[in-house]
Amino acid sequence: MSTTIKIKHLNQYYGRKQALKDVSLTIRTGMFGLLGRNGAGKTTLMKVIATLLPKSEGTVSVCGRSTQSAGEVRKIVGYLPQEFSMYPNMTVYEAMDYLGVLSGLGKAERRERIKELLERVNLTDDRRKKVKALSGGMKRRLGIAQAILHDPKVLIVDEPTAGLDPEERVRFRNLLCEIAEDRIVILSTHIVGDIEATCEDIAVLDEGSVIYQGTVPDLVSMTEGKVYSAQISKRELELLKKDYIVTSMLTLGNNVMARFLAEEKPFSSAKLCEAGVEDAYMYLMHMERGIPE
Amino acid sequence: MFGRLFVKECKQTVKSLVYWVIVLILIFDFTSQLGDTEIARKPEPGQEEYGYKSSHDPELIMKSVLGELTEEYYRESYTTYPIGFYKNVTLNEEDDRRIAGILKEAAGIDGREAAGQMVEDWYALQQETGTLGAAGEEIHREPLKVDPAEGLTYERFGELMDEADEILGGGSDYCKEYRENSAKVAMTYEDALEEYKTLTEKDRLTGGYARLFSDYMVIFLGILPVFLSVTRGLRDRRAMMQELIYTRRCSSFTIVVSRYLAMTVMLVLPVLIISLVPYLNCVEYAQRAQISIDNLAFVKYTFGWLFPTIMVVTAAGMFLTELTDTAVAVLVQGAWWFVTVFGGIGRLGGGMYGWSLAPRHNTELNWQGFHDGFAQLAANRLFYTAAALILTGLSVLVYSQKRKGRLKIRGKILANRKSKSEA
Ligand SMILES: Nc1ncnc2c1ncn2[C@@H]1O[C@H](COP(=O)(O)OP(=O)(O)OP(=O)(O)O)[C@@H](O)[C@H]1O
Ligand SMILES: [Mg+2]
Numbered sequence: 001m002s003t004t005i006k007i008k009h010l011n012q013y014y015g016r017k018q019a020l021k022d023v024s025l026t027i028r029t030g031m032f033g034l035l036g037r038n039g040a041g042k043t044t045l046m047k048v049i050a051t052l053l054p055k056s057e058g059t060v061s062v063c064g065r066s067t068q069s070a071g072e073v074r075k076i077v078g079y080l081p082q083e084f085s086m087y088p089n090m091t092v093y094e095a096m097d098y099l100g101v102l103s104g105l106g107k108a109e110r111r112e113r114i115k116e117l118l119e120r121v122n123l124t125d126d127r128r129k130k131v132k133a134l135s136g137g138m139k140r141r142l143g144i145a146q147a148i149l150h151d152p153k154v155l156i157v158d159e160p161t162a163g164l165d166p167e168e169r170v171r172f173r174n175l176l177c178e179i180a181e182d183r184i185v186i187l188s189t190h191i192v193g194d195i196e197a198t199c200e201d202i203a204v205l206d207e208g209s210v211i212y213q214g215t216v217p218d219l220v221s222m223t224e225g226k227v228y229s230a231q232i233s234k235r236e237l238e239l240l241k242k243d244y245i246v247t248s249m250l251t252l253g254n255n256v257m258a259r260f261l262a263e264e265k266p267f268s269s270a271k272l273c274e275a276g277v278e279d280a281y282m283y284l285m286h287m288e289r290g291i292p293e
Numbered sequence: 294m295f296g297r298l299f300v301k302e303c304k305q306t307v308k309s310l311v312y313w314v315i316v317l318i319l320i321f322d323f324t325s326q327l328g329d330t331e332i333a334r335k336p337e338p339g340q341e342e343y344g345y346k347s348s349h350d351p352e353l354i355m356k357s358v359l360g361e362l363t364e365e366y367y368r369e370s371y372t373t374y375p376i377g378f379y380k381n382v383t384l385n386e387e388d389d390r391r392i393a394g395i396l397k398e399a400a401g402i403d404g405r406e407a408a409g410q411m412v413e414d415w416y417a418l419q420q421e422t423g424t425l426g427a428a429g430e431e432i433h434r435e436p437l438k439v440d441p442a443e444g445l446t447y448e449r450f451g452e453l454m455d456e457a458d459e460i461l462g463g464g465s466d467y468c469k470e471y472r473e474n475s476a477k478v479a480m481t482y483e484d485a486l487e488e489y490k491t492l493t494e495k496d497r498l499t500g501g502y503a504r505l506f507s508d509y510m511v512i513f514l515g516i517l518p519v520f521l522s523v524t525r526g527l528r529d530r531r532a533m534m535q536e537l538i539y540t541r542r543c544s545s546f547t548i549v550v551s552r553y554l555a556m557t558v559m560l561v562l563p564v565l566i567i568s569l570v571p572y573l574n575c576v577e578y579a580q581r582a583q584i585s586i587d588n589l590a591f592v593k594y595t596f597g598w599l600f601p602t603i604m605v606v607t608a609a610g611m612f613l614t615e616l617t618d619t620a621v622a623v624l625v626q627g628a629w630w631f632v633t634v635f636g637g638i639g640r641l642g643g644g645m646y647g648w649s650l651a652p653r654h655n656t657e658l659n660w661q662g663f664h665d666g667f668a669q670l671a672a673n674r675l676f677y678t679a680a681a682l683i684l685t686g687l688s689v690l691v692y693s694q695k696r697k698g699r700l701k702i703r704g705k706i707l708a709n710r711k712s713k714s715e716a
Pocket of ligand 2: 042043044082158
């Protein structure tokens, strides 16, 4: 059986608004990162794969099953929505148990899986807490646990790291990587660091179109030799911003350590740096929009 | 999967506030209406009165039906129940003339003035004999009786009344079914004893009381279930849990039907428990009076009479909530209930069940009426059961479409409202 998600020429509309434009992607086992700014269409794409939205045009097949036969796809997909909650008056355990029944798990199976998963997302001590009493981060962790409850072949997580503390974020990434060892995990985010640390393959969406698809190293190599840093004064920074894409800066007293993109060495004090994903992402986004004059 | 889900849904219902409010209202309904009902005593000779019963004497029927027609004709306003629902009819000139013709042939009353005279005379007489209170409020009204025209046969009377009923659009006091029950006479001791015998022998006591119980419970069961199904339907959205459920493998049929079944079962449960009270009263009375009772009567009536109402109200609420994702079902059911309760007011005594959502039978007696109206009642209950099943099926369909992101009616309603308020 196929273990890839194949999306071909997918167009998606909300009324007259086109949210996805001719998207074609092939997603294989492992972590797949979806990157893009707010409103780029990440959630829309994920919902189409999770059968929550009917595709307008094109074909989407999940491990050989068309999203048209939603029942078949649901069996093998786990989904963590960007915004969600659970019945507020249920305890953590009850909510998991309820969803476990809906996933068709038997009693013993549920008991075992829930125990194991709550352990994994660090919620064992909170299993008797009511859902309404959970913090945002705890709710997210519960969300990931429910998404993998039925051991799905495909896991779709929509901005799962939003609102997590740094320690949890790292734990979370590691958890996703473990899960991704033998299945497809699609992760959307606008935090470049998440992708850098975990994903091999990524796609970047902008205004509904795929503007990059490939591996993280390939993306980074696009900006190889184009990333410079320089220590300049605050006044000079304004000028620099006009001509170049500044990807980060660090204030040092009256001066600023700026990191920016340039096709060739712009001035003598600028030093060539090793490119990072963040730089590459900024480069990509601005290529699409045109580099500022 | 279905069984486990059903149990979980039942537990959820038990934990919801609205459920307990419903249970409290049912208990309140029961205690305030039926709580201190005394089980019928065997009538003793020499009582002051024994109640009233329908008479089948043609002469008496003609008198009272013509009295009714005279009064309604004079007031130019007719009460009808075309499909079991109350309707006030006023006639155009031509139809008014036709009724006048009928009245003339049947009772020799010529024109509105003559009719008015009869009504006023009767009214004055009522006041004189003290059956109307000083302020004119009715205390105990002896209905107007009008003698039929000389030589009018009962057969011709029937034809004329059928015609009047047709002019009024059907369901009036003049149609066959109603007019034959319109003449009331005081019961004698023998009559009362006969009624008592029917109650204890034909109905085996509990049958009569189960009907009376159904009569009171059915009113509230015509509205309360909608609150349960609307809160259940909206709970997923409010808890932001829809997508978590939608993406599970469980079929829409299993999800919707298990919810539906859980709600109806949890609604019928308190009714069954409450019915233990009148049942035990009956048991106690039966022991003293040495009569045998039907131990299952309350169960039979709960499922035969009340459950179809629970089913259809729950299903209608569920369907509208799934369809619109709003609480609009409460409004719809409220209107339906209002029409049912106030439309049924003239048909409380039993035997005339029509197509009412909440068929009434406001007496432990009148087994005969129940017996005669049974076919209609059975058709009525089957109809609502079928309607409930169809609505449940439609809910499954709507749910499965919503799961796939189709049928976003709520979004459309909201967008509509927005664009209207912008305009
Ligand atoms: N239900 C909807 N109706 C109409 N337009 C929508 C709807 N949902 C999303 N859109 C539009 O579709 C586009 C893509 O939205 P989407 O939610 O997929 O973006 P996203 O990449 O997930 O953004 P974010 O990072 O903010 O979550 C946006 O322009 C958005 O306004
Ligand atoms: Mg999104």
